[in-house]
Amino acid sequence: MSGEMVIAGAIALSALAMSVIVGVRYLLTSGAFAWATRLRHPGLYRGLDRQIGREIRWSLASAAIYGVPAGIVAWGWREQGWTRIYTEVTAMPLWYGPVSILLYLAAHDTWFYWTHRWMHRPALFRAMHAVHHESRPPTAWAAMSFHPWEAVTGAIVIPLLVFVLPIHVAALGIVLAIMTIMGVGNHMGWEMFPRALVHGFIGRGLITATHHQRHHDVYRGNYGLYFRFWDRLCGTDLGLGHFDSAADSGERTGLAARSRRGVG
Numbered sequence: 001m002s003g004e005m006v007i008a009g010a011i012a013l014s015a016l017a018m019s020v021i022v023g024v025r026y027l028l029t030s031g032a033f034a035w036a037t038r039l040r041h042p043g044l045y046r047g048l049d050r051q052i053g054r055e056i057r058w059s060l061a062s063a064a065i066y067g068v069p070a071g072i073v074a075w076g077w078r079e080q081g082w083t084r085i086y087t088e089v090t091a092m093p094l095w096y097g098p099v100s101i102l103l104y105l106a107a108h109d110t111w112f113y114w115t116h117r118w119m120h121r122p123a124l125f126r127a128m129h130a131v132h133h134e135s136r137p138p139t140a141w142a143a144m145s146f147h148p149w150e151a152v153t154g155a156i157v158i159p160l161l162v163f164v165l166p167i168h169v170a171a172l173g174i175v176l177a178i179m180t181i182m183g184v185g186n187h188m189g190w191e192m193f194p195r196a197l198v199h200g201f202i203g204r205g206l207i208t209a210t211h212h213q214r215h216h217d218v219y220r221g222n223y224g225l226y227f228r229f230w231d232r233l234c235g236t237d238l239g240l241g242h243f244d245s246a247a248d249s250g251e252r253t254g255l256a257a258r259s260r261r262g263v264g
């Protein structure tokens with residue numbers, strides 16, 4: 001086997017491994033939140049079995065796509081010294097650790113806001129983003145329920161950022177954990193954060209399920225991912241949505257029944 005073939009094989013293997021990791025991470029996180037939903041709000045996902053099946057299939061396809069750039073970059077990091085990911089804590093000043101996490105979240109949020117808003121243009125919506133909004137209302141399984149084209153826009157962000165912004169490997173792990181938890185939490189149909197936080201000072205700047213819920217209800221606004229910064233700046237912030245008392249009180253009214261009443 002030639003050297004090139006060995007390298008191509010190693011890159012393909014790295015991409016495959018990464019796809020499996022992303023897929024398993026999705027199943028574990030969404031599974032845990034779906035389980036929490038059953039405990040806290042029994043019956044909330046009643047009647048949504050077919051939709052959930054679709055959400056899982058699209059999400060696993062997205063996981064496969066996410067793994068490709070991540071796997072290529074991971075291979076280059078290990079074998080070729082690519083990227084600005086560092087492993088020695090002392091390679092950068094200590095204060096930079098938390099700052100790098102914020103920088104990554106802000107950069108990802110900016111990318112997400114503008115690509116998301118762009119995908120809401122009628123011509124692109126059908127081709128790229130309608131799949132995500134087919135979940136009416138979304139469940140904890142919808143976190144990665146994207147059309148492959150939309151998945152590509154999401155898959156390249158972090159693999160590109162690691163070439164630009166230095167980050168410790170553990171800080172990168174924290175960024176990915178926040179990404180996963182917020183992605184699932186924002187779609188699960190109820191708010192996991194305390195009311196005082198969501199409706200208080202922190203909630204004025206941060207996006208949680210109550211904010212993203214409104215995006216899925218009315219489409220035209222609340223495009224952001226982590227922060228309300230761009231939505232506020234560009235006049236697309238629609239404020240917080242609300243979950244029916246069903247989700248607040250744990251009443252046995254499924255999301256499906258609520259959405260049949262005409263939201264979204």
Ligand SMILES: [Zn+2]
Nearest residue numbers: 132187212216
């Ligand atoms: Zn969404």
Ligand SMILES: [Zn+2]
Nearest residue numbers: 116120129215
């Ligand atoms: Zn959208």
